[in-house]
Amino acid sequence: MARILHTGDTHIGFRQYGLEERREDFAKAFLEVVRLAIDERVAAVIHAGDLFEDRLPGAEDLQATLQGLFQLQRARIKFLGIVGNHEQRRGVQWLDLFASLDLAAHLTLQPYDLQGIPVYGLDFAGRRELEPPSCEGGVLVCHQLLNEVEPDGELSLKKLLTCGAKTVLLGDFHERKVWFEKSLLVTYCGSTERWALDEQKKRGVNIIDLKSNRIDHRDLKTREFLYINADEDPLQRLKTSDVTGRVVAIYLKSARPTVAELEELGRQRGALAVRVRDLREMEGELEHQPDVQIDYGDLEQAISEALARRNLSALAREIDQVIRDFRIPDSNIDGEVTALLEGQR
């Protein structure tokens, strides 16, 4: 038995809605995954990228991550990973740092031997059409979009059939998906906390026996969200539901009640946050449907989501992060970007 836990898109360090509680939630979800791996006595945790929200996780985030990695090490569970688009750096990757401490292995096209099964890994390779590498008889781990989940996804399910892999473990798309094509298993594990408001389903991980390709999943206990649909009366739902400590997500089709009224009532009732998604501009102008849906106050997130789908170079992503990082004062941006550019020569 070569049972493994497949996870990814952990996004540790994401201070969602500007809340410290949400930043902690993303780290907690990782520790919950570690606890599950230990309970399930798997041979390895295979991480399909985006362990971190960006390339500069804070000390608190690294502390939680290391805590989890040390717990796995004590339980003799391997942590095998690849680098996702969010955390990718030009030099040493965080995963390489963990590998140098013997807490992880960075999967590459030189297969890692897991109980006789070769495990291949490919770091995020951009949004251009991608030819899968040859992975004879083994497992391929990558962080890309399949054309089955995004029409202009860079990787095709059909091509995966010819790369020789028996199992393909994916990250990048945040919902769990499973395909069986002939004897090939292809799966996305989904994110471990709700990174975008529309990630409504329960978050979880895959448990897979790599010998038989038997796949199972386990739910994670994460922050509770209350979803209020556009055809419901949001004021009534807010008044009659227990929203204490929850994130309340409201889809709104009318001008009343106002966002401010909903936020105020949610706060009074003890909600952690109230997020309103205005569906009005979507109505009747489908031909002008915007690329990005923006829920109030979440411009940063909308920009991140849109950029993640563009084929930007690692350098362009780093420059973008420097410009949008609120911890870097405006007066230092010039110097930071110049240093990045000069490092390219």
Ligand SMILES: [Mn+2]
């Ligand atoms: Mn992700």
